[in-house]
Amino acid sequence: MSTHIYFGGFAALAIALATYFIFTGRSSLPSYIPGPPSPSWIAGNAVQIVNEQEKAGDLEFSWFKRYGATIKIKGTFGTDILMTSDAKALQYILLTSAYRFYKAPELCIALDAMGGPGISTVNGADHARQRKVVNMSFSETQLLYQSIKTSGNVVNMDLWFGRAALDALGKAAFSYDFNALTDPENSEMGHILHHFHDSTPSTSRRLRVGLWALEKIPPLRNLLAYFPGEVHKRFRHFQDACMKFSLPLIDEAKKMVDDSTKDMLSVIVGANQSENPNRRMSDEELICQAPHILTAGQGSTTSTLAWTFYYLSHDPETQEALRQEINEVIKRVGPEEPFSVHDYDGMALLNAVVKEALRLHPILAAIPRQAEFDEIIPLSEPIITENGEKIYQIPVKKGQHIQCAAHGYNRNPVIWGPDAQEWNPKRWLNKPDMQYSVGVYGNTLSFGGGVRNCIGWRFAVMEMQCLTTEMVKKFRYEPSVDTKKVLPWPGFITTPRMKGRFHEGPQMPLIVTPI
Template identity: 30%
Template sequence: MHSREVLTFGIGWAIFKLLKRAFGTGPLDNLPCPPGGSFLAGHFDKVFDVDGWDYHKRLAATYGSVIKLRGAFGTKALFVYDPKALYHIFITGPTRFRRDQGVFNALTWGEGLLATSGQQHRRQRKMLNPVFSEARMRDMVPIFYDVTHKLRNTLMGKVLDGPQEIDMSHWMSRTALELIGQSGLGNTFDALTENSDSQEHPYVHGVRKFADTFTRLSFAREYVLPWVYNIGTPGFRRWVVDTITWGPLRDMRDIADVMRSTSDEIVGSKRRAMKEGGEAVTNQVGRGKDILSVLLRENMKASDDDRLTDEELLGQVSTLTFAAMDTTSNAVSRVLWLLSHNVDAQNKLREEIREAHHMCGGDRLGYDELISLPFLDAVCRETHRLHPPAPTIGRETRGDVMLPFSKSVRGNDGSEMYQVLVPKGTMVFTSLLSSNCNPDLWGPDSYEWKPERWIEGLPGSVIGAKLPGVYSHLMTFAGGRRACIGFKFSQLEMKAVLCVLLDKFKFAPAKGKEIEWKMAAIVTPVVVGELGATRLPLVVSLAN
């Protein structure tokens, strides 16, 4: 067969596959499906729209908990928040639902938890689980206060002469990075002073640019990378990236390079200190109690079968940083924004914090006191319920999978469906937001922020649903083998920051500046009418 014939055959076969996808019938076709959806984007342009909150809510309210979507180039996808289906995806059959973005994560962050799968992922979690134990979390609390008190002192200097409008998203981002830097990596990046921002480490600059660059690469990540990521040698692939002049790709290359070199430096310094021992360890940031130091010690003691390679250790550095930074900073920012609009809740929480400080005789609560403040805990849980930092998680089926439902879904032919066969290669979007706000479970006020619901007692429908989430009947931190390993760390950090800030400061909305929260890779705040930048201006003043 001549080359022209081969090319013609290849093009014909590709067209045939596309037409079969677009017009062929399959088991998903009986599920309810919203109208519209172009051939090129399907419904994905609306699902991934940064202003897609109303669309997601309308999908759930109109079409139920298992919905067929039209994907790009005629593919078929699912939008799911049914409890039993979620349990099957995350707990019963996780090996049959592949996590998307694994290849991209490996190329940018290295062989960390977010990029690996199968036995390699299980081995990494086995090594990391003890690092996030309660005993280790107790060691984190003093570090959290050391960092957050630097922020408090800087803000105090800004508002001593009266209320000031301050971009709290900016300061929460810097604080979150320094918190994971010191407690996670045993390294400092930011003095958290007014002028330290102008001298930021290249690593810090890369971390801050990552989310925006990630979003700009959305199409390439979804539809180009899966086909080209393993072509040729690593050297050839690097040459291709260096040759292409597309801005977002080059930005991501530079970010990945800085992360790699910085990870090398951090791990190398830890190893040198451990080799010297004694004061070389205790004089480091984190005093040898940071997550990375503990991980390195545990790894040295592990068997050959369990021990992480150097590449895997380096991968954990960037993974820990990104997993802990934007999610926590935006969660704390969201709490401050909510409290600025709910003065009674803000005052009630401040009173609880100050009473706890009075009881302990200082402004640093211990681990047990910090996790036992009932209204603080309720505020954090309710904020994570209603506002998960990542509203959806994508999965792709590795083979044909029978997906069961907890309640019947009325098919297009009028039949009652209790399960559906999901073909191999189907994208499945698990809606954490819709699950957390499911009115069948949480009641008619499910989309209202009510911290008191956690104190009054959850409805039996929530408890009986047996959701697979690892955190308080919520899907915010996912569930099963790939659940967020650091969710307790995140909660503890969040509570420490809020205790320090609310004890000293009041927060109010900035006049004339309406805030919108964008549904990007991580939900972020922007000022309506301003272009691009993440900002959360609030009026900050001293609390009486």
């Protein structure tokens, strides 16, 4: 059955039921909250964000500039969505009251189709229990096993970093060699993940309506096994591949668990032997961690590294200063000695470069949440009504959908200054004055915030530190002829793609010269 017929059927059913669901049970926001007009009653502004801008974030930036840091946009069938880049509101939603704002159901449906009930999708007590188990494997003692080798001349750096990130994650998380760098032609998972990110769909009207129908009518989810669309087929293919490689590893880890095993999977399996039920997962939950770990750990690192070297290629002064910082550490620790975690964390410019790339290009444009209770959300930047009244808090009802705007917050000039849209790693050399705590790293939203921050953010930072150090030490980077065509493409995740050639997948073509 084709994707058009599949989602066309969902659309027809959803439209037939829309009046009932919308007018009897939808949440609504106060009329004084401003926002842009909706181009479509069926799909709302949500599709506009993905399909009607070349550069991820530009449309949201224009809205925040015109209407303020907290706005109202329209979702499927005219439902209200609260979108905010306000630091105080984000702190409340993601940190202070995190378990009162669950992940939006439509996101959980998509992630469930890809990987099952893993750490990325569960809520409440289930999430807290899984996190206790998984978090053990990302302690600093397990971040010291990366050995990165480099090669190149004129290189698609996004492709190279994708392979390097997959190999590093495979070794650290599973003690498994995907051979994405050494044997890319025969790396099955490398091919699957590359295709998965290459063809990540934009959010079409049919997809939005289909997800809405799956959320409102849960029994419809059972039909996916019999009438899968192209998106679901791709997710299931990825899930099946993850199960294929992870099942034997889990069985082996159960037999071999001891205190010397340091990869993530072994630590999870070992923790799962605990007599304490709060530190155990079911076998299904255990197996379902692999797809979530791979997508979260590989995609974000790859994209951020690609953008890091995009900016370094355009900023030779910072590139050379970073090279000097690296050489100073080499002189101190010795040319044959690997850098320690403390060496990396002590490199001020290296960390400034990583933080600035993360700030400018979060992998997710927004973090969707849904209020599980009636709430009052506080604001630091007030809404100014038509009669001049300043509103410092917003009442929301249970079920209200909220978009925590990562792009908007990461480039909010109230927080980051008038050059918030510009590359300026020097801003991090003097700690920015932050009134509100929002994100876990550099106070950006690139790894999320609160109890639902990226479970492997420390590993991701370490991986970016290692790879950036090795690549800057050994090579010099300049823009190629095609580099100026690279734009942040607003798909399911934000990836660097070339203007007019988005269909070719993520690319970052740079001139790479050995030193």
